[in-house]
Amino acid sequence: MEDTQIIELYFKRDEAALQETHAKYGVYCFRIAKNILESREDSEECVNDTWVQAWKKIPPTLPESLKAFLGKIVRDISLSKYRANHAKKRFNAMDVMLEELDNCLPSDFDMMEILEKKQLVELINAWLGTISREDRILFIKRYYYGDSIKELSRDYGYHENFLSQRMLKIRRKLRTYLQERGYNK
Numbered sequence: 317m318e319d320t321q322i323i324e325l326y327f328k329r330d331e332a333a334l335q336e337t338h339a340k341y342g343v344y345c346f347r348i349a350k351n352i353l354e355s356r357e358d359s360e361e362c363v364n365d366t367w368v369q370a371w372k373k374i375p376p377t378l379p380e381s382l383k384a385f386l387g388k389i390v391r392d393i394s395l396s397k398y399r400a401n402h403a404k405k406r407f408n409a410m411d412v413m414l415e416e417l418d419n420c421l422p423s424d425f426d427m428m429e430i431l432e433k434k435q436l437v438e439l440i441n442a443w444l445g446t447i448s449r450e451d452r453i454l455f456i457k458r459y460y461y462g463d464s465i466k467e468l469s470r471d472y473g474y475h476e477n478f479l480s481q482r483m484l485k486i487r488r489k490l491r492t493y494l495q496e497r498g499y500n501k
Contacts, residue, residue, distance in 0.1 A: 326374035351462030420491035
């Protein structure tokens with residue numbers, strides 16, 4: 317079913333919208349949640365919470381891209397769940413991902429606070445426009461969607477060591493870009 321038809325179902329308050337959303341975007345949303353949380357049960361819970369939030373937000377919201385709309389919701393819910401879980405115990409994959417970016421970003425903020433700061437987000441978005449399309453996609457998949465180096469290597473046909481080095485070079489470019497604009501580590 318097309319996204320416009322699914323959105324129409326939401327506007328009609330037809331519960332079939334939830335079934336169609338799950339059928340079309342369930343795997344996509346689960347992957348985002350699983351990349352952040354590493355727990356199947358927590359990921360499934362976040363995906364279910366995503367459907368509830370979509371039901372509450374559509375209408376009045378009319379998403380331009382249903383996929384992006386759902387991706388943002390599941391990511392936000394998963395990050396909240398991660399923070400709650402993180403207070404109890406450590407989840408290695410997310411920690412590793414955040415530590416990789418740590419050397420690029422100012423030390424007087426933690427990673428989550430920095431990404432929420434509008435000016436820094438705008439700088440990062442501007443920087444993304446200066447790098448190659450493939451580097452931009454790799455960066456977004458790694459640091460927004462939380463894909464592992466192993467997954468990215470498989471998807472792009474690179475050896476993990478090569479891709480790790482490439483991601484290091486991309487992070488160094490980001491650090492240099494931010495330092496040139498007054499964000500010093």
